Amino acid sequence: MNIEQERMLTLDDCIKCSACSAQCPVAAVYPSFPGPKSVGPDMERLRLEGVRLDSKVLAYCSNCKTCEVTCPSGVKITAMIQGARKDSLKKKNSSALKQVRHSKFYVQHRVRDALLGHAEYLGRAGTILPKMTNRLLGIGLMRGFMEKSLGISRYASIPKYQARFKIKESGNVSPADSDFNxxxxxxxxxxxxxxxxxxxxxxxxxxxxxxxxxxxxxxxxxxxxxxxxxxxxxxxxxxxxxxxxxxxxxxxxxxxxxxxxxxxxxxxxxxxxxxxxxxxxxxxxxxxxxxxxxxxxxxEQGKLKKDFRTISESLGYHAPCHLKAQGIGTPAVRILRLIPGIQIADLDAGCCGLSGSYGFKAEKYNLAQKIGSNLFRSAREGVVQKRFQSIISECSGCREQIEHGSGVKAEHPVWTLVKAYGLIRMDN
Missing domain, CATH: 1.20.1050.140 (Glutathione S-transferase Yfyf (Class Pi); Chain A, domain 2)
Structure with a gap:
């Protein structure tokens, strides 16, 4: 069953409880966004009848999937919204799309979205001369130019480029190799x-x-x-x-x-x-x-090596939205709590607001900061109150946004394991 079929089959499971809209991080701070129930199941029924509605509002869904995590009926709300976005792009002659095309920002946003969408190519270019790229992106005039020409916020924290990740020894092992295990x-x-x-x-x-x-x-x-x-x-x-x-x-x-x-x-x-x-x-x-x-x-299989050193640290943990959507709980917290001396406080303070490239866009930067404000406040207060020293989170975007919004250091929880196992930190 593909996503289109699944979203159709779950449409009638919506019981109109509005739990999704009540928990939507965008709707909570942006009244112009009617919420996932309205742009998801409600609009889906109209779309199935051939009614074409203004598609501009769909772009304000951050794809965090909080609505699907919240829904008691398992409705694929985000899939409906993404399907509607996809459908609106196909309907090239729709009045809504014509209206968008007459917007003064249409070309600017099209170019910007193409650049942000092709993050892989930006990464390849940025890592050719990473130090030079980082210096260039750190110049205020350059950031101002990027905002005016592309609509990328001058205030957003753009991740710095590094030398590319490469595994030399075992990176290309094949199942066809005679000694493959x-x-x-x-x-x-x-x-x-x-x-x-x-x-x-x-x-x-x-x-x-x-x-x-x-x-x-x-x-x-x-x-x-x-x-x-x-x-x-x-x-x-x-x-x-x-x-x-x-x-x-x-x-x-x-x-x-x-x-x-x-x-x-x-x-x-x-x-x-x-x-x-x-x-x-x-x-x-x-x-x-x-x-x-x-x-x-x-x-759980008794195979995890537990030759941990004692690590006397207190860490604040932020669970990314896309981890919650996987329905696997917080395995990083469970693993790290096996390490002697580790104390972990789950912030449970909502979405960071960045949502991939969402928070980089000039028209959404302030919105993203509002979405993440509760998390930023929790991070700062936790450090001031000495409940923890820094933040851990599996999502790179969340870490970037937390540091940008709160000033508190954030890193991937794997680094705590590296310390506990006594492994050597590798250089680029």
Missing amino acids: PEQSVVYFPGCFVNYNDAQTGYAITKVLEHQGYTVIVPPFHCCGVPLTANGHFTAAEEKAKRNLALMEPYLKAGIPIITSCTSCGLTLKEDYPSVKGPGAERIGEQSYDFFEFLWKLN
Whole structure:
């Protein structure tokens, strides 16, 4: 069953309780957004009757999936909204689209969304000379020019580029190799942020997996497609998915787990890739694991290595929206609490507001800051009250937004494991 069919079958399951709209982080701070019930199931019924409504409001859905997590009936609300966005792009002669095209921002936003959607290409360009790129993006005049010409907020915190993430030794091991051991192998899907902005975390992930006795395989993956989908390039996103599945297929066929350290990549592999037509799609959902989800599975099997050092630290934990949408709880918290001396406080303070490229856009920057204000306040207060020293979160976007909005240091929870195992921090 594909996403389109699933969204149709769940439409009548909506009981109009409005729980989704009550919990929507965008609707809470932006009255012009009517909420996921209105732009999801309610508008879906009208769309099925051929009624074309103003599609501009759909762009204010941040795709955080809080509505689907909240819904007691399992309605695929976000899928309906994304489907409506996709449909509006196809209806090139619709009056709503003509109205949008007459907007003075139409060309600017189209160019910007194409750039933000193709994050992989930006990453490749940015990592050629990362220091120079970072200096250029740090100049106020350049940021002002980017806002005026492209609509990318001059105030948004743009992640710095680093040397690209590369695994030299075991990255291209194949199931066809005579000495290949599928029982002790995993495939790591690093995602664009690790590939171009945070190679260190990628190395930390591989070090911990190797410490568990696994050979870590990293095929030359492409972007998972989330930035493309978020910016309206649905066909290109599907092509990325097909290319990634083609790279995964021999490993999936051999029963090897696919590990992600980015919650958005992980959700996409689990939820979107199974509906893509191509080899491997039927296996990817069941064989994909968040990094800490995989470690917890090892722990339940009695296979997790627990040669931990005592680490006297207090950490604040932020659960990303796309982790919640996976329905796996907070395995990072469960794993880290096995380490002697670790204290973890779950902030439980809502969405950070960034939502991928959503918060980078000039017209949405202030909105994103309002969405994340409760989280920022909780982070600052926690440090001042000495309940914790820093923040951990699996999502790179959340970490970037937390540091930007609160000034509190945030890092991937894998680094706590690196300390506890006594592993050496790798250089670029």
